[in-house]
Amino acid sequence: MAVKIGSINVSGERVDLLVARYGDGSPAVVAQMSDGEPYGKLSVFVAGLTLGSGEFAVKTWSENVSLVVVARKSALFVDTGRRHRINSVTAEVWRFRDGLLPA
Numbered sequence: 001m002a003v004k005i006g007s008i009n010v011s012g013e014r015v016d017l018l019v020a021r022y023g024d025g026s027p028a029v030v031a032q033m034s035d036g037e038p039y040g041k042l043s044v045f046v047a048g049l050t051l052g053s054g055e056f057a058v059k060t061w062s063e064n065v066s067l068v069v070v071a072r073k074s075a076l077f078v079d080t081g082r083r084h085r086i087n088s089v090t091a092e093v094w095r096f097r098d099g100l101l102p103a
Contacts, residue, residue: 002030003102008070015039015067017076019102027056027101031067040064042071044091049084054101057084057091068092076100 002018009015014034022028022045031039044059051057060068071077075097082093 005096005100005102006074006076007034008074008076010039010066010070015070017042017071019096026051027054027096029056029058040067042067044086046084046086046091049091049093051093052080052095054095055080055093056095058094060092061089 002020004016004018007014007016010031015031016034018030018032020028020030024045026045027043028045029042031042033039040063042058042064043056046057049057058068058071072079077094078097080093080095084091084093
């Protein structure tokens with residue numbers, strides 16, 4: 001079950017950000033339109049990537065570029081500065097602001 005942690009404005013549209021879990025229990029951040037329609041996924045699962053408490057890998061390429069730009073500026077996340085190369089792209093590692101990660 002996904003839990004809403006906040007909303008951002010992407011290209012004039014309100015997009016809600018929700019946290020679910022990948023199969024290994026790590027956080028999956030999904031985006032959906034205010035009417036419930038799927039918008040995309042801010043996070044990406046990276047097998048073998050070690051994440052600290054409250055951290056997740058961010059898909060920064062392709063269709064996610066505008067979502068990432070706005071989410072980075074929000075008060076919801078902190079960029080840890082860590083990067084992980086996946087073939088020809090790079091995932092960033094972010095963490096949730098204190099108190100935002102649902103149990």
